Amino acid sequence: MTTALRTGRRLVMASLLIAAAVGCAGSGGASEASCAYLVTYDSRTYLDVANVDFTVGEKLGTATIPECDDTPNTPGDTVPERTITAYEVEGMDPAVTIAVGDTAAEAILMQVR
Known part of the structure; x- marks a missing residue:
């Protein structure tokens, strides 16, 4: 696997994790x-x-x-x-x-x- 492909996958996974965390957090960090x-x-x-x-x-x-x-x-x-x-x-x-x-x-x- 090329370095560019691994870096791209890491960025996609990081983006998905951030989106999930933001989507579940409300005021105070608890889900609402x-x-x-x-x-x-x-x-x-x-x-x-x-x-x-x-x-x-x-x-x-x-x-x-x-x-x-x-x-x-x-x-x-x-x-x-x-x-x-x-x-x-x-x-x-x-x-x-x-x-x-x-x-x-x-x-x-x-x-x-």
Whole structure:
């Protein structure tokens, strides 16, 4: 094997190790996780959708944000289940798309997953 080939392989391996270390490290060097923003409404689960313009319609009722425990080995970090207002999205079927928020102005677009 030539010296150039060995050097190239070492550089590739070093790059992969650095990328893996950076990808796993968050603030403080520990890996971080976060719960997906999910809600349940009318027996369906919705996931948030970003970068889509929409118009909030009438209030539908109450959606539930499930409990989140993304750090199961750290006691006391569980975010409890809570409720939030569900709204229609103009021009969309609520069986597929809703908006949720504490107010209509703060509503986030959600689609069935």
